Amino acid sequence: MSAPSQTPSRAPLGATPKMDAAPLSPPWMTGRRKLVLALLLGAQFMIAVDFSILNVALPVVGEGLGFALAGLQRIATAFALAAAGFTRLFGRVADLVGRKRLFVGGMIVLGLSSALGGPATSPEVLLTDLLSWRWAFFVNVPVAALVVALAPFVITDSRPAERPRLDVPGAATVTGGLLLLVYGLTQAGATGWTTPTTLAALLAGIALLIGFWFVEKRAAAPLGPVRILKRRSVIRGNATGLIAFVTETSLVFLLTLYLQEVLGYSLLATGLAFGVLGIGTVIGGTLGGRAVGRFGNRTTIVTGGVVQAAATLSLVALGTSGTWIWLLPAATFIGGVGNRLMIVGFMVTATSGLPDEEQGLATGLATMTQQVGITLGIPVMSAVATARMAALGDTCPDGVLSGVAVAILVNSALVPAGALLAGAFLGGRRAEWVAVTPS
Template sequence: MNRNTRPTPVLPTALPPGPPPISRSTHRWAALTVLALAQFLVVLDASIVNIALPVLGDQLGMDTVALAWVITAYVLPFGGLLLLGGRLADRYGHRRLFLVGTAGFVTASALAGLSVTGGMLLGARAVQGASAALLAPAALALLTQLFPASTDRAKALGIWGAVAGIGSAAGVLLGGVLTAGLGWQAVFFVNVPVGLLVLIALPLLISRDPASIPGRLDFPGAATITGALVAAVGALSSIEQVGFAHPLTLGLAVAALALGTAFILIERRTAEPLVPLGVFRNRNLSSGNLVMLLLGAAMVALFFALSVYLQAVLGYDALTAGLSQLPLAGALVLVAGLAPALVGRLGTKRTLVGSLLLLAAGLLWLAAAPSDADFTVHILGPSLVIGIGLGGAFITATQLSVDGVEGGEAGLAGGLINTSQQIGGALGLALLASLAAARTAALETAGAAGGEALTGGFSWLFLGTAAFALVGAGVAGIARRSPDADVQHSA
C-alpha cells in the first residue's frame, strides 16, 4: 500500500484522510508494556470471575443460568461495542479514548466488588465490558503507531496475542487464589490498583493526540450490530428456559437475523462504514476470524464449565479449583512461547490445524470424566492436552488473520480478531450453557442423582466445545491463501 495515496486504518474501522503518522513515544517498549498490561486486565476479566461464581452465587442468590450471565454481561457489550469504540477513538483520539476506557473499567470494577445484589453485579459487569470496548481498540491503534515498521509491529502483535491467551488461562488460577484468600469481591478489586497504575504511567509515555479527525460516526451500523448480538445471545439463552419453539425464542432469533442483515446493508451503502466489507476479500483474514470465533466460543464455555464442575461436582474449594488449573495454564504459556518456532517449521496452517485437533482431543477426553473424578487420573491429562492446543491455536489463529494484511491495515485486522473472539465467547457460552442445563434437567427428571445429573450436563458442554474446535480445524484445513499473501514463517 502506498501511504501517500490511501489513508492508514489502525483500528477496526475505515479512517478518513488524516495527518501523517507521528512518533507517539521515545520509550515505545515501555509504552507497549503498559498497553499490554491493560489488555491483560481486559482479557483476564472474562475468566477470573469463573472460580468465584459458586461463592458469589450463594451470597447473592444467583442460580446457574444467572451465573452464566455474569460472564455474558461482560463479554457481550465488549464484543458488540468494540467496533464503535474504535470509531470513537479515530474521531476523538486514541490516547484520550484509551484513558477514558481505562477509567471506566476501574470504576466499574470497584462497583462490581461492592455489589450486594445480582442485578447490581450484572450492571457493573456490563459497564466493565463497554469500557473495555473503548480501551482495547484504542490500545491497538496506539500499538500500530508505536511500531510502524512491519518487523517490529509483528513482534509487538505477537506479544499482544500471547498476553491475551495467557490472560484467559491465568484468570482461573488468580481467581481461585483471590477468592479463597480475600473473598469473591477481590477478583474485581484487583483491577483497581493495576488500572490506576496504567492511568498514571501511560500519559507519561505516549504523547497527546493530534487534532480530532472530522467525519461522521456510523451510529446506525453500531446500533444494528450490537442489537443483532444481544438478540442472538438472548435467543440462545431463552432456549433453556422456554424452549426452541417459544415465541420469545423465535422472535429474538428473527430480530437477530433482521438486524444483522440491516448492518450489512448499512455498511455497503455508508460512505464511512464501521467495518469496510472489502477487507474480507482477504481469505486469510476471513478464515482466521472464523476460526477465532469458534475458538472463542470453546474457550469461554470451557473455563466457565470447568470452574463450576470442579467445585459443584467434585467439591473443590476455590483455591484448590484454581490450583488444579495451573497445569492447563502452564501448558498454554509454554506453547505460546514456542508457537513462533512451530510456525517457522510447519507453517501457520499446519500448526493451527494440529493445535485445534489437539484441543478437540483434550476436550473429548475431559467429557468422559465421571462425577467422582480423580484429578490425576481424569483431569490432569486432558488439562495438559487442552492447554497445548489452546496455546498453539490462539497464537496461530491471530497470525492467520493478519497474514497478507498490509501494514496500514494491521490495526483493522487486530480489532476484527478481538471482536471475533468476544462475539464467539458470548454466543458459545449462551448456547452451551443452555445445552448443559437442559441435559441436567432431563437427567434429574429421569431420576439421576444431583452430582450425576450435573456431570451429564457438563459432559455435553465439553462435547460442544470439542465440536467447535473440530469445525475450526476444518475451516483452517480448507482455507486457501490469498494470492498476495506471503507467510513469513521465519518471522
C-alpha cells in the first residue's frame, strides 16, 4: 500500500499566504553593547591621545622639563616600549584574573599615571598650546574616572575554562631585549656607535631577543608563537609591517622637530599640519582591502611602499624659510595612503592561509610586530638625526634641519627596500575576503 502523497496544496490565486508567527530577534547592537563599545572606545581614545599629542608636544615638554633635544624621543619611546613588552603578558594575566578586573585595574593605573605626569617638574617624574602641554596628561583623568565608574556595571567578566600559564621568562627577555636595544640606539645618537656603553647595550639587547626565541620554543604556553614563523608568509608579512610602523611613526617625530625647532611653529599649528596625514591613513585603509582583493597582497604592498617612499623623499626639499611648507601636508597625505596600503597588505599576508588553530597566534604576532615597530622607529631615526647634529656640532635650526634631512633620507630608503624584498617572495594571489582594522 503506497504512502499518502506529501505534495503541499496550492493557495488560490490572490490569496495572502499564511505565515507562522515568530518572535522578532533583538538587534545585535543592544543598548548595553553600545555602552560597552563606548567604554572600550574611550579607553582606546586615551591611548591614542597619549601617543599622538605627546608626539607633537615633545619639543615643548622637553623645554619645560629640561630634556636635551637628543633625549626627547625617550618620552614617546617609554610609552611604546611598555606596550610592546607587556601586551602579550597582560593578555595572559587577563585570562587568569578575569578580563574585567584587568581592564578596570589598567584604567586606574593609566588615570593615576596621567595625573602624576601632568604636574611633573623634572624628567625623572615624567616617564596644548591653548592651555599648556600638561593637559596632554590631564585630559585622560576624567575619561579614566568615567570608564572606571561605569565598567563594573556594564562589562561582564570572562576567562577561559582552562587556567593558562604565565610566560614570565618570555616577557622578561623580550622586554629587557627591547629596552636595551632602544637604550643602545639612543646612546648611539648621543655618543657614537662605537662607544663601550652603546656596544654593550646593543649586544645585550640582541642577545636577550635571541634568548627570547629559544625560551618561546620550549615554553608550554609561549607569549610569542614562534612555531608559526616556519611559514614564509608570516615572516615576510611581519617584516613588511615592522618597516611600515618603524618609518611612519618616526617620520611624525622628525617632522615635529622640523616644524617646532626649525620653523618655530606652535603646538596647535603643528597638530593641524598633521591633520591631513590622518585623512590619508583613513583613505588608505579604505582602499587597502579593495586593493588586496583585486590586485593581491604583493602588488598592494609594493605599490604602497613606492608611494610612501616617494612622498617621504620629497620632504628633503623642506628648508629653514618655510617656502616649501605646502609640501609637508601634501607629502604626508600621500605617504599616509601608501603606508596604510602596506599595513593592510601586511595584516592580510601575516594572517591568511593558516589553519583555524593558528589564526589567533598569527594575529597576536602581528600585534606584537606593530608595537615593536612603533617602539624602535623613533629611537632609530632620532639616533640618525642626532648623530648628524653631533657631527656638525650644531643644534640651531640649520643643524636640526640637516639632521632631520639625513634621517628622512634613511627613512625613505627603508620603505621601498622592505616592500620590494617582501614583494619579491610573496605570491600574487587575490584575497576573496578581507577584514582588517588598522591602528
